[in-house]
Every structure is written in structure tokens, then in C-alpha cells.
Amino acid sequence: QQPVQSPQAVILREGEDAVINCSSSKALYSVHWYRQKHGEAPVFLMILLKGGEQKGHEKISASFNEKKQQSSLYLTASQLSYSGTYFCGTVDRGSTLGRLYFGRGTQLTVWP
Amino acid sequence: DGGITQSPKYLFRKEGQNVTLSCEQNLNHDAMYWYRQDPGQGLRLIYYSQIVNDFQKGDIAEGYSVSREKKESFPLTVTSAQKNPTAFYLCASRDSGTSGETQYFGPGTRLLVL
Numbered sequence: 001q002q003p004v005q006s007p008q009a010v011i012l013r014e015g016e017d018a019v020i021n022c023s024s025s026k027a028l029y030s031v032h033w034y035r036q037k038h039g040e041a042p043v044f045l046m047i048l049l050k051g052g053e054q055k056g057h058e059k060i061s062a063s064f065n066e067k068k069q070q071s072s073l074y075l076t077a078s079q080l081s082y083s084g085t086y087f088c089g090t091v092d093r094g095s096t097l098g099r100l101y102f103g104r105g106t107q108l109t110v111w112p
Numbered sequence: 113d114g115g116i117t118q119s120p121k122y123l124f125r126k127e128g129q130n131v132t133l134s135c136e137q138n139l140n141h142d143a144m145y146w147y148r149q150d151p152g153q154g155l156r157l158i159y160y161s162q163i164v165n166d167f168q169k170g171d172i173a174e175g176y177s178v179s180r181e182k183k184e185s186f187p188l189t190v191t192s193a194q195k196n197p198t199a200f201y202l203c204a205s206r207d208s209g210t211s212g213e214t215q216y217f218g219p220g221t222r223l224l225v226l
Contacts, residue, residue, distance in 0.1 A: 002154065032214065041202055041217040042155070087154060091213070100215060102147075102154035 001026055003090045005103035012078050012110050020106045022088030023070035031064050031071040032089040032100060035082075042087060045073075075108070083110045115139070116218035118203050123223045125190065125197060133188045133221045135203030143206035144186040145215065148172060148199045155202065161186055190223065198225050 003024045010018050022031060030049050034042035046055045048064035048071060055062055059076045071090075075082055085107050089100040116137045125131045135144065143162045147155040157170030161180040175194025180186055190197045203218040 030213075034217075041220050044214055044216060047214055089155075089215075099157075099160070102156075104152070104154045 001090075001092055001095075001101045003088055003101060003103045005086075005088055005106050007106060008104070009107040010109070012108070014080060014110055014112055015077050016110075018075045018078060018108060020073040020075075020086050020088075020108075021070060022072070022090070022103055023068070024090050024092070024101075026069065026090075027093040028064075028066065028069055029091045029093045029095075031062070032091075033062055033071075033073050034087045034089065035084045036087065036105070037084045078108075078110045080110050080112060083108055116203060116205055116216060118201075118218040118221050120221060121219070123221055124226050125223060126226050128192045130189055130191050131223070133190070133201055133203075133223070135186045135188065135218060136184055137186075137205045137218075138184060139205055139207070139216070140183070141205035141207055142183070143208065143213075144180070145204040145206070146170075146176075146178065146186070146188045147202045147204065149202060149220075150199050158188065158201075197223055199223060 003022050006021045032047045033045040036042040062073045064071045085105040087102050087105045089102045119134045145160045146158040149155050156172050158176050159167055159178040161167035164183050167178050167180050177189045201221045204215040206213050206215045
């Protein structure tokens with residue numbers, strides 16, 4: 001049930017774009033995205049509930065393709081503050097509500 | 113200020129010793145969770161509780177124990193049976209009021225073995 005994230009790591013220059021993918025072998029109820037800075041707790045970014053749903057906040061957005069059982073996180077015009085490890089968490093359709101399975105994370109490094 | 117607190121920030125355990133990690137929330141959330149994070153790994157679920165006086169094992173419960181006597185508190189005990197306890201431990205609680213059941217994390221406790 002653990003989703004698979006790709007790539008494992010991304011290195012960017014400020015202003016460049018990145019895409020992080022999250023895919024599951026199970027039908028999904030929801031996808032949650034978090035960002036974790038080194039030594040800190042994960043911080044919630046957004047949740048996607050419906051197939052085809054897209055959400056965004058400033059220059060970070062995400063989509064959810066229910067049919068393909070996958071989600072993508074888009075970071076545009078990246079800033080230094082975007083550096084960190086991004087995790088997706090998935091809730092399987094039909095499983096205990098709230099039981100999140102986390103991917104292994106994607107480490108994003110933004111250089112000036 | 114509403115939030116989740118964990119203490120201590122760092123904890124040292126001697127071999128054969130049981131240690132307890134504290135997790136408190138004042139968000140009025142029903143569900144609470146304990147995760148373990150190792151370098152390069154995702155978050156693995158140890159125990160979770162959906163309501164007071166009830167809890168379930170997660171994927172890696174061996175060597176750990178929990179209690180849920182109060183809605184606000186969900187302490188985790190790392191017992192001597194846990195042979196490799198060095199990790200970053202994260203407590204979370206779930207907001208059932210919003211759609212999607214979002215989980216929010218406390219600041220974490222880093223456990224080290226002496």
C-alpha cells in the first residue's frame with residue numbers, strides 16, 4: 001500500500017520548475033502532500049480528494065488522476081524556501097478512514 | 113495557541129531501559145498517530161487511536177506500547193524489546209472536521225541509544 005514517489009531527488013536553480021510524482025497500486029480515496037525541512041516535522045501542503053482535482057497555492061500545485069491512481073506535485077519558478085523533502089500520503093479507497101501510507105519522499109534542493 | 117506538542121525534543125536511552133515519549137494536542141481531534149522516521153525512509157505507522165481508550169497496531173508496533181486515557185494525550189513507550197530504537201518519532205492528530213481527514217504533526221522527538 002505504500003505509494004511510490006519519483007524522482008528520489010531533484011536539484012534545481014532558483015526559478016526552475018519541478019514535478020514530483022506519486023503512484024499507488026491501489027484505488028485511492030485521497031492524496032495528501034507534505035513538505036519536511038531537515039530536522040523538523042512534515043508540514044501539510046494540500047489534499048486532493050476527487051479524481052481530476054487540481055489544487056494550488058501560489059506556485060505549488062497538484063493534480064490527482066484517480067484512474068491512473070497517481071498524483072503529481074508541480075513547483076513552478078522555485079524559490080530557495082522550497083528546499084526540503086516532499087512526501088505524498090495516500091488513503092486507499094475502502095480502507096480505514098484516515099490511515100495514511102507515506103511514500104519514501106523526494107529530496108528537493110534549490111540553489112541560488 | 114492550538115497545536116501538538118511533543119516532549120522531550122531529544123531523548124537518550126540506555127540499553128534495557130523503557131522510555132516514554134509525550135504527545136499532547138489541544139485541537140480537540142479524536143484520532144492520534146505515532147510514526148517512526150529513519151533516514152531516507154518515509155513515515156512508518158507504529159500505533160494509532162481513533163477514540164479514547166481504543167488504539168490499534170500499525171505496521172511496526174513490536175517493541176512499542178501506547179495508552180489513550182485522555183483525548184488530549186497519546187504517550188508512546190519504547191520498551192527494551194525494541195532493539196533498534198534510534199529514530200525520529202512523530203506524533204500526529206487528525207482533523208475530522210474538514211473534508212479528507214488531514215493529519216497534522218507535532219515537532220518530533222529524536223531518540224538516541226547510549
